[in-house]
Amino acid sequence: MDADVIVIGAGLAGLQAARRLQDNGLTVTVLEGSDAVGGRVRTDRVDGFLVDRGFQILNPAYPAVRDFIDVRALRLQHFGVGVMVRDGSGLSTLAHPLRHPRLLLETLRSGYVTPGEVFALARWLAPTLIRETASSRATGDATLADALDAAGVTGPLRRSILDTFLSGVLADAGGTTSANFVRLLLRAFAFGAPGLPAQGMQALPEQMAAQLTRPPLPELKVAAVRDTGGGVEVETDAGVLGGRMAVVAAGPVEAAELTGITAPAMNGLTTWWFSVQESPLAEKFLLLDATGTAGGPAGPVVHAAVVSEAAPSYAPAGRHLVEATTLLGPEGGDADEAAVRRDLERMYGTSVTGWELIARHEIPRTLPAQPPPLIDRRTQRVGDHVFVAGDHRDTASINGALVSGDRAAWAVAGLLRGRNEV
Ligand SMILES: Cc1cc2nc3c(=O)[nH]c(=O)nc-3n(C[C@H](O)[C@H](O)[C@H](O)COP(=O)(O)OP(=O)(O)OC[C@H]3O[C@@H](n4cnc5c(N)ncnc54)[C@H](O)[C@@H]3O)c2cc1C
Incomplete structure (x- = not known):
């Protein structure tokens, strides 16, 4: 196994999931498809x-x-x-x-x-x-x-x-x-x-990422997540990684593509x-x-x-x-x-x-989109060893992304603990 848990996506939800899993004594690998952490919270320097x-x-x-x-x-x-x-x-x-x-x-x-x-x-x-x-x-x-x-x-x-x-x-x-x-x-x-x-909105995810003992791996896009029955296999452009569990925090549409859940508008x-x-x-x-x-x-x-x-x-x-x-x-x-x-x-x-x-x-x-009725605690477990997290699972906001990542991590840690694997 490469890690206890593989987190896919280093947006706010993925980073909060990774921090909480780490706090629970688990090894976590975070895979990020783009060139840096933050997801929808990124900052560029343009002409000063x-x-x-x-x-x-x-x-x-x-x-x-x-x-x-x-x-x-x-x-x-x-x-x-x-x-x-x-x-x-x-x-x-x-x-x-x-x-x-x-x-x-x-x-x-x-x-x-x-x-x-x-x-x-x-x-x-x-x-x-x-x-x-x-x-x-x-x-x-x-x-x-x-x-x-x-x-x-x-x-x-x-x-x-x-x-x-x-x-x-x-x-x-x-x-x-x-x-x-x-x-x-x-x-x-x-x-x-x-x-x-002071340093731009991206300072928020960067603060979170800095607390991870295993820094997120950028430019590693995940093509598929497979529940093997005993764990997960995550296919990236650089090869296949194995883990006990996966948290797919890849954004609403990408998470749907990777797990088969319905994508929101x-x-x-x-x-x-x-x-x-x-x-x-x-x-x-x-x-x-x-x-x-x-x-x-x-x-x-x-x-x-x-x-x-x-x-x-x-x-x-x-x-x-x-x-x-x-x-x-x-x-x-x-x-x-x-x-x-x-x-x-x-x-x-x-x-x-x-x-x-x-x-x-x-x-x-x-x-x-968050039409009525508000459901701010959507199901996150989508397989024996696969969870999804992100603002689409809670509320469409920074708060929702953080809450969702945290919630998925507690659930995963609880399951692994139940199997005496933590
Ligand atoms: C312009 C704008 C304004 C906003 N204004 C506000 C506001 O004022 N207040 C507020 O509360 N919220 C606001 N939001 C919403 C808030 O930013 C988001 O709700 C939150 O950042 C979502 O975080 P997330 O982790 O759920 O998803 P994302 O940030 O989408 O993170 C998903 C991550 O997964 C990565 N990824 C995707 N596919 C793959 C793959 N196949 N393999 C590996 N990695 C992958 C992505 O690159 C990304 O880093 C705004 C958003 C935007 C874009």
């Missing part, structure tokens, strides 16, 4: 900028991040908890009242906060805010759009803020995601201040990264567009941010980094650069002619 492969932020309030990650060592640079909105009358800010009390008056005067709608939203969220499990364990679930309609969240806050903000977070423009899942996400936003690590988005000389807005908030006729965005950009205002380490001295996010339709159609620039010009109220597009990440497999 840190550019994540798709804009995403780390929420330290995620329970698994709190439990498994040394967040302090990542030196998070925080975004404001709230959003700014461009509409016909200018720019306004809606900020978390406890985190940004100085912005309370501005928030109340924004025109998006009406007592009836805020009360309806608070009532809808309350059970999950009070107790985290209230949402994931609830029996009733519906699509986000139906749930907000039924709760009476139907005013300007919904039309101009919630629908746009959540479409960017979920990569879902149709409000088809599980309402219970969204309540869990909003809970994390209510209790945490998301941010970006995937939601996609595109991030456009611009190098700019002067910051167009000295604020740490995401910016939404509400100049469209229905109160939402007038073009394809669902949010933008001067990333370097929140995370100065992302830009070299004298430059700023702006991101703009657009959604990828199911058929893969995407916004063009001219439309994105038109949106940014309107949203920031400035010419973007001198802005240089330094990277564009089109990621059709950003997140597994």
Whole structure:
């Protein structure tokens, strides 16, 4: 046997599985098909900028991040908890009242906060805010759009803020995601201040990988996983490896190809990264567009941010980094650069002619769709000796990937212990 357990994929789920297996005294080999660890959490250096492969932020309030990650060592640079909105009358800010009390008056005067709608939203969220499990364990679930309609969240806050903000977070423009899942996400936003690590998002998986005594093996793509009855055989481009058990943490679609489970539908988005000389807005908030006729965005950009205002380490001295996010339709159609620039010009109220597009990440497999009902503990054992792990087995998020990897590892360790093999 080459190892007790072979983990396939060095994304967050695979890395957490490997760490937990190692903690249980097992030898673990991690095989990664690409050139480095991280999976969907990767960072490139481009012209002195840190550019994540798709804009995403780390929420330290995620329970698994709190439990498994040394967040302090990542030196998070925080975004404001709230959003700014461009509409016909200018720019306004809606900020978390406890985190940004100085912005309370501005928030109340924004025109998006009406007592009836805020009360309806608070009532809808309350059970999950009070107790985290209230949402994931609830029996009733519906699509986000139906749930907000039924709760009476139907005013300007919904039309101009919630629908746009959540479409960017979920990569879902149709409000088809599980309402219970969204309540869990909003809970994390209510209790945490998301941010970006000083060295880029990839610092997160790198921290995890550094704790493995057997470093993940990059550029070893797995072609097949076979349950032999007494263990597993894993076929790579460099030969066949043997182990007692395998955890397939290869991402939703690849895990399905390797194990025969059903692949979820995937939601996609595109991030456009611009190098700019002067910051167009000295604020740490995401910016939404509400100049469209229905109160939402007038073009394809669902949010933008001067990333370097929140995370100065992302830009070299004298430059700023702006991101703009657009959604990828199911058929893969995407916004063009001219439309994105038109949106940014309107949203920031400035010419973007001198802005240089330094990277564009089109990621059709950003997140597994999470329709109702929310099932946040999907089966992971797919054979006597084979488990799957990943965000598609829990919730479509960093938290879900970590929880799933951990859960698979405990199950595998328990089984091997039961056979007196640990
Ligand atoms: C643009 C973008 C924005 C996001 N924003 C957020 C956010 O703000 N908040 C949030 O919580 N989540 C966000 N997410 C989601 C989050 O990043 C993912 O849920 C999480 O990283 C998934 O981790 P995973 O380990 O399950 O899968 P993956 O990261 O997909 O890892 C799978 C790994 O397996 C490897 N692999 C695949 N096939 C093989 C093979 N045959 N052999 C060997 N290795 C293989 C892959 O190379 C990869 O490294 C975002 C994702 C993207 C892409």
